[in-house]
Amino acid sequence: MxxxxxxxxxxxxxxxxxxxxxxxxxxxxxxxxxxxxxxxxxxxxxxxxxxxxxxxxxxxxxxxxxxxxxxxxxxxxxxxxxxxxxxxxxxxxxxxxxxxxxxxxxxxxxxxxxxxxxxxxxxxxxxxxxxxxxxxxxxxxxxxxxxxxxxxxxxxxxxxxxxxxxxxxxxxxxxxxRLPTGPWLFPEDQLTDMPQRLMAAEVTREKAFLQLHQELPYAIDVETESWIEQDNSEVRVEQTIYVCRDSQKAIVLGKGGSRIKTIGSTARADLEKMFGCKLHLFLHVKVREHWHENRAHYRERGLDFDA
Ligand SMILES: Nc1nc2c(ncn2[C@@H]2O[C@H](COP(=O)(O)OP(=O)(O)OP(=O)(O)O)[C@@H](O)[C@H]2O)c(=O)[nH]1
Ligand SMILES: [Mg+2]
Incomplete structure (x- = not known):
């Protein structure tokens, strides 16, 4: 901290x-x-x-x-x-x-x-x-x-x-x-120290968790690839949902893309509320077989790879 x-x-x-x-x-x-x-x-x-x-x-x-x-x-x-x-x-x-x-x-x-x-x-x-x-x-x-x-x-x-x-x-x-006396450590209007890209990825992971069952939620990870604030003050966000295998990709997409559509629309609704702006969310699904073994994944989230 x-x-x-x-x-x-x-x-x-x-x-x-x-x-x-x-x-x-x-x-x-x-x-x-x-x-x-x-x-x-x-x-x-x-x-x-x-x-x-x-x-x-x-x-x-x-x-x-x-x-x-x-x-x-x-x-x-x-x-x-x-x-x-x-x-x-x-x-x-x-x-x-x-x-x-x-x-x-x-x-x-x-x-x-x-x-x-x-x-x-x-x-x-x-x-x-x-x-x-x-x-x-x-x-x-x-x-x-x-x-x-x-x-x-x-x-x-x-x-x-x-x-x-x-x-x-x-x-x-x-x-x-039980709190010690002392000055505030964060500005008055700050709610978290989480970067907005990670927060946005978390919201999409929440929606994916809600849509997926059994072991699948634990096979996915979400990354925000780009966050672009446009001239009209709307935001364009690109995210990737990573899965471990091809068969999982098909499940995340759903029949005719129906599941990914639901994940996207529910995540967008929450994100618009959280960030107070109109947001365009584009989701991609990719296979990254060993994301659990990717050191960068742990570093970005403040996790110890070698714990
Ligand atoms: N009925 C009831 N459900 C609750 C209450 N608090 C949390 N829940 C539900 O319990 C479930 C788990 O809540 P979380 O807040 O995600 O629990 P957590 O301890 O953060 O879970 P992990 O992140 O998995 O460790 C959700 O379905 C919540 O809606 C409560 O006071 N009453
Ligand atoms: Mg929790």
């Missing part, structure tokens, strides 16, 4: 500013929570596991404090290179943070991945956020809170629904109280 070069407010002010890592296994709602706390779509969300592949910053201002949330990839037992890099990025996010919030899905409870994360957080002060409370009864929640708190590492427990916003005020107050 480039704290040195980031813009600051008056250093004599009494504001608070710090990094808050959102940690948890996959699919517990970390990205949904980040978007809710920031009040805008910054990180992509799907019902599929391993949606977030790299660290995503979401910056919010609350009552004069600047809170820099760090969304992280879900932590699990990694096997492949990309999985290892994702899990390493998640732990890096926690290492640098002033506050760590561990998220858990109340439907899944204290599963083996969460157990490993708790072990890895030994010695840290951690806030526990039991998420998706809209899905279970209150009695179940109290039992679950007891189970988690046997671990003895949680300073406070919060029952939240990142989806409908329940429990946000209490969580936010606890987070703010």
């Amino acid at each position: 480039d704290k040195e070069s980031a813009a600051t407010t008056d250093p004599s002010s009494k504001t608070r500013c710090g990094y808050v890592a959102l940690l948890g296994t996959h699919n517990v709602g970390k990205s949904t929570l980040l978007n809710r706390l920031v009040g805008a779509k910054v990180s992509i969300v799907t019902p599929k596991v391993q949606t977030t592949r790299n660290r995503v910053l979401g910056i919010a201002i609350n009552g004069g404090d600047q809170i820099i949330y760090v969304d992280t990839p879900g932590i699990f037992q990694p096997k492949k290179r990309l999985d290892r890099a994702m899990v390493a990025a998640a732990w890096d996010g926690a290492a640098d943070a002033d506050v760590v919030v561990l998220l858990a899905d109340v439907k899944r409870g204290f599963d083996v991945n969460t157990e490993c994360i708790v072990a890895g957080l030994a010695g840290r002060n951690v806030l526990l956020a039991l998420n998706k409370i809209d899905l279970v009864k209150r009695e179940t929640l109290l039992e679950l809170a007891k189970t988690f708190n046997r671990e003895g590492i949680f300073e406070e427990t919060f029952m939240i629904s990142a989806l409908n916003g329940d429990g946000m005020d209490a969580l936010l107050a606890a987070v703010r109280a």
Whole structure:
């Protein structure tokens, strides 16, 4: 995190500013929570596991404090290179943070991945956020809170629904109280540090994830090849969806190009909202057999190829 070069407010002010890592296994709602706390779509969300592949910053201002949330990839037992890099990025996010919030899905409870994360957080002060409370009864929640708190590492427990916003005020107050005093590290209107080309690629990957099934979402990657701002203030964006095999290319295209058309139109609608301009999106599908083994892919996303 480039704290040195980031813009600051008056250093004599009494504001608070710090990094808050959102940690948890996959699919517990970390990205949904980040978007809710920031009040805008910054990180992509799907019902599929391993949606977030790299660290995503979401910056919010609350009552004069600047809170820099760090969304992280879900932590699990990694096997492949990309999985290892994702899990390493998640732990890096926690290492640098002033506050760590561990998220858990109340439907899944204290599963083996969460157990490993708790072990890895030994010695840290951690806030526990039991998420998706809209899905279970209150009695179940109290039992679950007891189970988690046997671990003895949680300073406070919060029952939240990142989806409908329940429990946000209490969580936010606890987070703010733990931030160090100091000047803001980012300009007031900045929501993330993610370059817009990568953000646009992420949105298209989200739409592709939603359209594809089984293993296919994990075989794709999206790159923004060009982003051209035209004289009429419209933007022309060219992106490539990479797949590992020819057979996958046919599935991404769909019958008569129907699937790629849906991916393109849904991505364009989101991108126009996010960037506040009319946008022309051109999608291509190409086979790049070994993109998982491409060092540049990892570098561009701040991932460690050798993790
Ligand atoms: N019912 C309910 N669903 C939720 C809630 N929060 C998140 N979800 C859903 O859970 C799924 C996963 O949400 P994400 O925010 O992508 O989860 P994540 O932890 O970022 O997942 P990874 O990036 O894969 O690690 C999505 O379908 C969300 O809509 C919640 O409070 N209630
Ligand atoms: Mg996520």
